[in-house]
Amino acid sequence: MTGNPPLVRLPKHASYRGLLGEQAWRRLHRDIRKRFDHDQPQQSIRYQGFMDEVGMSTIGLVLAQACRLIGTPLALHRGHNIATVVDVYPNKTLNGMTWDRLYQFPNKAPNRVSSTKCIQSEAGLIEVVGCGFGMSLSISEREGAIVFESTAFFCKLKGLKVALPNWLTPGRTTVKQTALDNGEFRFDLEVVHTFLGRMFWQSGVFKAQP
Numbered sequence: 001m002t003g004n005p006p007l008v009r010l011p012k013h014a015s016y017r018g019l020l021g022e023q024a025w026r027r028l029h030r031d032i033r034k035r036f037d038h039d040q041p042q043q044s045i046r047y048q049g050f051m052d053e054v055g056m057s058t059i060g061l062v063l064a065q066a067c068r069l070i071g072t073p074l075a076l077h078r079g080h081n082i083a084t085v086v087d088v089y090p091n092k093t094l095n096g097m098t099w100d101r102l103y104q105f106p107n108k109a110p111n112r113v114s115s116t117k118c119i120q121s122e123a124g125l126i127e128v129v130g131c132g133f134g135m136s137l138s139i140s141e142r143e144g145a146i147v148f149e150s151t152a153f154f155c156k157l158k159g160l161k162v163a164l165p166n167w168l169t170p171g172r173t174t175v176k177q178t179a180l181d182n183g184e185f186r187f188d189l190e191v192v193h194t195f196l197g198r199m200f201w202q203s204g205v206f207k208a209q210p
Contacts, residue, residue, distance in 0.1 A: 014119045016139065016146075024141040029179035032146050044089035049184070049206030051082040054103065060191075060199035063170060071130025072113055074170070074200065077105045084204060091116050094128065132156040135173065145178040166194045183207055 016036040017025045025033065054075050056064060064074040087100040096118030103111040117127050117137075125148075128134035135150040150173040153164040166172075171193035178186045184207045191200040 014121060016119075016125075019119070019125055019139050020141060020146075027141045027144060028146055029144040031179040031183065031185065032144070032177060035177070035185075036146060044087055046209045047086040047088070047206040048209055049084060049086075049204055051084050051103070051202055051204035052080065053201070053203055054079050054082050054105075055201045057197070057199050059196055060170075063199070069131075070133050072111075073115055073129035073133070075101075075103055075113055075202070076111050077103070077108055079103075079105050082204075084206070086206060091118075094118050095120075135169075142176070145176050148175045149173070169193075171196070171199050180205065 017033075020028075028036075055078055056075075060074075061078070064076050067074050068076075083104040085102045085104075087102075089098055089100070090096075091098040094116050096116045098114060098116045101113045103113070105111060115127050115129050117125065119125050123136065125137045125139055126134050127137055127148075132155050134154055134156070136152045136154070137148045138151050140147045140149070150169075153166075153169040155162050155164060171191045173191045174189070176186075176188045178188070180186055184205050187202070187204050187206060189200065189202040190198065193199050
């Protein structure tokens with residue numbers, strides 16, 4: 001049992017474009033629109049690049065290690081200029097896009113982090129990891145970039161979805177993709193806990209591979 005959401009047949013408007021609204025969608029950079037034009041791509045896409053920084057607080061480091069129990073949803077180490085490969089592919093079971101990130105920290109075993117974004121008919125946009133844990137997301141446009149922000153965390157076990165209090169989560173999660181020149185894009189992530197402050201932060205530049 002995974003506890004993850006089952007395959008759901010969605011209405012035609014259930015897409016990133018539909019969630020954003022037409023005006024906000026058109027303000028996105030054209031490369032960002034192309035990347036998110038289909039909520040479930042038909043084939044795998046690989047992005048390669050470097051994380052300028054993979055950072056976390058001391059408490060964040062402890063939490064990242066503990067989260068191995070639910071499928072390693074967080075990078076396990078700190079570092080700068082970390083070679084990273086991101087594979088994006090359709091997940092037919094969850095009816096979403098799986099983002100599989102492979103961090104290559106020096107003198108460490110490869111660190112694979114995986115999560116799946118799903119658009120559900122009732123819940124809207126969610127991102128799930130292992131053991132039924134996930135978060136609800138809002139989506140917005142900022143100066144041509146696409147921004148995802150967590151609005152709630154949950155755990156789903158045996159069909160029961162339980163909301164998690166803010167203090168029991170990693171913190172408010174913000175992910176932004178900004179288009180750059182030559183088909184590259186910048187990925188920024190920040191996680192800020194209600195009481196413990198900034199827990200995780202990452203920033204890097206990537207490009208799709210032929």
